[in-house]
Amino acid sequence: MVQINLKLSLRKIKNIIEVSYNTFEKATYDQYLMASLALRSKDKLSAYQYIDDITGSGSLNAHFKQLYDKAHKLDENQLKNIMGNSMYPMLKIDKSNSYDYYPELNVSVFNNKLYEGDFGKYEDLIQRLYIQEEVIESELIEKRNNANPEPYSVRFEDDKILVKIAEEWVNLPTEIFQKIFVNDLTSIKKVKSEIHNVADGSGWYALTNAVINNMYSSNNYFYDNGDLCLIRNDDVRKTIISQLAGFYIYKEEIIPYAGNKDLCEKVLNLLLENKSINEFKTRSVITLLTYSDDLIAQSVINYILARKDSKELALMGIKLLVRGIEKNWENDALKSFMTYADSSKYSLIYKANPRLVEDIQMLSMINPDFLTPTHKKKVEEYKQNRQAIIDSIQKMVGEIATSGMREKTKQLKSTDKTRRFHKLIQRYDAHSKIDYNQATLNDLEKYSKEITELYDLMKELQNEIDKEN
Secondary structure, three states: OEEEEEEOOOOEEEEEEEEEEEEEEEHHHHHHHHHHHHHOOOHHHHHHHHHHHHHOOOHHHHHHHHHHHHHHOOOHHHHHHHHHHEEEEEEEEEEEEEEEEEEEOOOOEEEOEEEEHHHHHOOOOHHHOOOOOOOOEEEEEEEEEOOOOEEEEEEEEEEEEHHHHHHHEOOOOHHHHHEEEOOOOOHHOOOOOOOOOOOEEEEEOOHHHHHHHHHHHOOOEEEEEEEEEEEOEEEEEEEEEEEEEEEEEEEEEEEOOOOHHHHHHHHHHHHHOOOOOOOOOOHHHHHHHHHHHHHHHHHHHHHHHHHOOOHHHHHHHHHHHOOOOOOOOOOOHHHHHHHOHHHHHHHHEEEEOHHOOOOOHHHHHHOHHHHHHHHHHHHHHHHHHHHHHHHEEEEHHHHHHOOOHHHHHHOOOHHHHHHHHHHHHHOOOOOHHHOOOOOOHHHHHHHHHHHHHHHHHHHHHHHHHHHOO
């Protein structure tokens, strides 16, 4: 059994049931008066004369004559009833009831209930409408007759076709179905996937040109057991096509990447082959790499980082380095790793390609056991030079601190020289929070230059103080 949503040009006639019957309403004074006149007058001429006598030529004249004419059509018993209970008979035309008739199926729907045949032609129609009054006349008025395509639930069971009408399944002859089924399919020749001849369950839909175009919306697809699988950012969409009762149907299966190693690797290889992996969202690529073999992940990271920058992929590549994937990294990838890695990972990046690292400060953070002889010599010279600068800085800062010049200069007149001295000593006195051991070489050279200036200012100002004393 297969259930499908299909568009059918099923003819549907909407009929209104117009029913005329007498009912009774409380008579107005005017209606009562004219009914009394109709009961007691000898003829119409004498009644009109009476109306002329009591109304003259005013507006009530025509009004009363109109009411008299209606009363005059009633029989004597009806007029006596009006005199007795003041209830006036009224003709009511009821158009509130309608139903839909499906001529191809010979069924009707009234108040959401299915009826066999044309409901408006039922012999007990009035009883089914629950009209208690005596019906004078009933008539069917066709309001709408169309066969515009509408969606219907259609069920295929063995050799039967059923269509859902008013929550009930109605037999739909095959010859009628083939006439009313709306199928604009012209692109079936584009389909290269297998077309099955069996189908079961729900979730099936009529195959359309739009669906086929969507199946081949990109070149990133493959076939699984003959069914086309379109690669998307978050998953793979498999489209299964079958032929049933002379037309094509399809349903889709969504296959997620998470936890599916074989699928992830297949998708990555195809995207690399098509050179379209850069079109994928980075988060989607990360998902694919997470569930793939490390060497495949490495080749993808190499490919992408050679073409664009990506912090997320660089960090993932660094994780592969930590896991032991050290060989076959491209230089572009390693450069990206250096941009986003913390210093604890510099040694791994260096091992992958020692020629790539030239920055002396970065070399100084690498495990000495990994360094080439040339780099090891450069690092030793760098550290010696760095330590010499730190020693010089500390020696000058120590002398400045013990000189007491911060207090001594207060006796001097304020000048550019004294102001500069106080500005520098405030920055570089013995209590400064600068950690020279953690500073870069460039910063150390800057500190050394300013502290040397401070040291020289101290000497000059001491000479000035000595002269004044």
